[in-house]
Amino acid sequence: MQRPCFRYTKTHFLLFRQKECVLSKQSARCRLKPVKVGICGLGTVGGGTFNVLTRNAQEIARRAGCSIEIKAIASRRPNPACDTSAYTLQTDVIALARDPEIDIIVELIGGYEVAKELVMTAIENGKHVVTANKALIAVHGNEIFAAAAKKNVVVAFEASVAGGIPIIKAIREGLAANRINWLAGIINGTGNFIMTEMREKGRAFADVLAEAQALGYAEADPTFDVEGIDAAHKLTILASIAYGIPLQFSKAYTEGISKITPDDVQYAEELGYRIKHLGISRHTDKGIELRVHPTLIPKSSLLASVNGVMNAVMVSGDAVGQTLYYGPGAGAEPTASAVVSDLIDVARMLDASAECRVPPLAFQSAELSQTPVLSVEDTVSGYYLRLQAVERPGVLAHVTRILGEKGINIEAIVQKETKEAQVPVIMLTQRVAERMMNEAIREIEALPDILGEVIRIRVDHLAD
Numbered sequence: 001m002q003r004p005c006f007r008y009t010k011t012h013f014l015l016f017r018q019k020e021c022v023l024s025k026q027s028a029r030c031r032l033k034p035v036k037v038g039i040c041g042l043g044t045v046g047g048g049t050f051n052v053l054t055r056n057a058q059e060i061a062r063r064a065g066c067s068i069e070i071k072a073i074a075s076r077r078p079n080p081a082c083d084t085s086a087y088t089l090q091t092d093v094i095a096l097a098r099d100p101e102i103d104i105i106v107e108l109i110g111g112y113e114v115a116k117e118l119v120m121t122a123i124e125n126g127k128h129v130v131t132a133n134k135a136l137i138a139v140h141g142n143e144i145f146a147a148a149a150k151k152n153v154v155v156a157f158e159a160s161v162a163g164g165i166p167i168i169k170a171i172r173e174g175l176a177a178n179r180i181n182w183l184a185g186i187i188n189g190t191g192n193f194i195m196t197e198m199r200e201k202g203r204a205f206a207d208v209l210a211e212a213q214a215l216g217y218a219e220a221d222p223t224f225d226v227e228g229i230d231a232a233h234k235l236t237i238l239a240s241i242a243y244g245i246p247l248q249f250s251k252a253y254t255e256g257i258s259k260i261t262p263d264d265v266q267y268a269e270e271l272g273y274r275i276k277h278l279g280i281s282r283h284t285d286k287g288i289e290l291r292v293h294p295t296l297i298p299k300s301s302l303l304a305s306v307n308g309v310m311n312a313v314m315v316s317g318d319a320v321g322q323t324l325y326y327g328p329g330a331g332a333e334p335t336a337s338a339v340v341s342d343l344i345d346v347a348r349m350l351d352a353s354a355e356c357r358v359p360p361l362a363f364q365s366a367e368l369s370q371t372p373v374l375s376v377e378d379t380v381s382g383y384y385l386r387l388q389a390v391e392r393p394g395v396l397a398h399v400t401r402i403l404g405e406k407g408i409n410i411e412a413i414v415q416k417e418t419k420e421a422q423v424p425v426i427m428l429t430q431r432v433a434e435r436m437m438n439e440a441i442r443e444i445e446a447l448p449d450i451l452g453e454v455i456r457i458r459v460d461h462l463a464d
């Protein structure tokens with residue numbers, strides 16, 4: 001027998017809404033049960049997280065709908081910035097991941113091996129995870145999210161990129177209507193601090209790095225900061241969320257700032273540019289660019305004014321246009337701000353089914369695309385070139401001939417008057433495929449009157 005067709009009326013709809021309200025009040029009552037977290041790692045970020053969770057406990061409970069309680073802390077040593085006298089610090093992080101009373105594991109130990117074991121054990125034991133570990137997410141994220149989906153738990157990682165700036169939430173949720181065209185960011189505070197101090201105060205590289213380490217900004221291995229590996233971890237995460245592609249850290253091109261000289265900084269300024277260590281990702285017709293390198297950007301660009309340890313990310317979407325997110329990218333409480341907001345998100349979603357949650361990489365897992373990540377040779381940019389030339393007639397003619405033959409248009413040339421036998425020549429070129437520029441540089445370096453290697457820094461106008 002055919003069932004009678006039932007038509008919903010406005011009254012029915014109101015009744016449903018009222019029923020939903022009763023249910024949500026009931027679940028709010030259930031949620032008065034505190035959510036219990038285990039903090040693993042009590043270093044800079046762990047200490048900040050402990051202090052923010054304790055100091056703002058009431059505000060946090062009002063937002064989450066339940067209190068968020070620290071059930072246990074595992075750390076190799078106490079943090080003098082935290083009053084943890086009410087706790088017995090444990091040393092075995094994995095034991096916390098198995099503790100049946102803990103709902104959420106906060107992974108703040110960093111690194112790959114132990115952190116991965118901790119996160120996978122927590123997931124295996126049905127716990128949600130909040131982490132600030134960009135290396136772990138960039139390298140093992142695909143595997144971690146797959147395991148989390150099977151166990152219907154959340155892995156939240158807002159603090160992994162740009163510290164206190166809610167950039168993951170902004171791209172994943174706030175810009176969800178857009179096709180993202182490109183993003184570019186200063187996403188390593190230590191590198192930006194070094195570049196800023198070198199430019200403003202003429203300080204030595206090593207001296208500035210030591211200060212960043214003392215302030216707690218630098219990675220345990222500072223080469224991660226200065227060689228761009230940390231920024232590449234973060235860029236990998238941002239690109240996946242922006243375009244809905246699996247995490248592919250191994251395909252990111254990474255170049256550090258250790259070869260930038262005060263002369264380059266000065267020449268760039270004279271030409272109207274500033275050198276910033278940027279992570280850039282573009283969605284082009286051929287594929288996705290994923291690269292971290294020093295970049296000349298116009299002094300008038302907003303990113304050029306981002307100084308010291310501050311981070312900033314520009315995101316260009318087809319509907320919204322260009323947007324900019326700025327703030328502290330590292331440090332105890334700025335990063336804790338992101339960790340604790342993830343904890344609140346997870347606490348709010350504890351009872352939600354997997355379909356009701358925001359997917360970790362912004363797009364539904366089954367909808368991730370296989371758009372290729374381009375090799376750096378297939379990317380396109382303008383170039384700043386610095387070459388050391390013997391001071392004699394015709395040398396520049398050979399250089400410009402090579403560039404001309406490759407179709408590379410020169411925008412500016414600077415050569416200062418000198419009485420020396422050799423002289424630096426600076427050139428700015430228009431946009432060209434990196435493969436073509438590599439060929440040109442090889443030929444220029446082979447000229448007998450060009451001494452040593454040609455220094456190249458990519459130029460980006462950060463325009464659509």
Ligand code: HSE
Nearest residue numbers: 188189190218219330
């Ligand atoms: N070493 C990082 C930085 C810390 O300097 O930005 C935050 O990831």
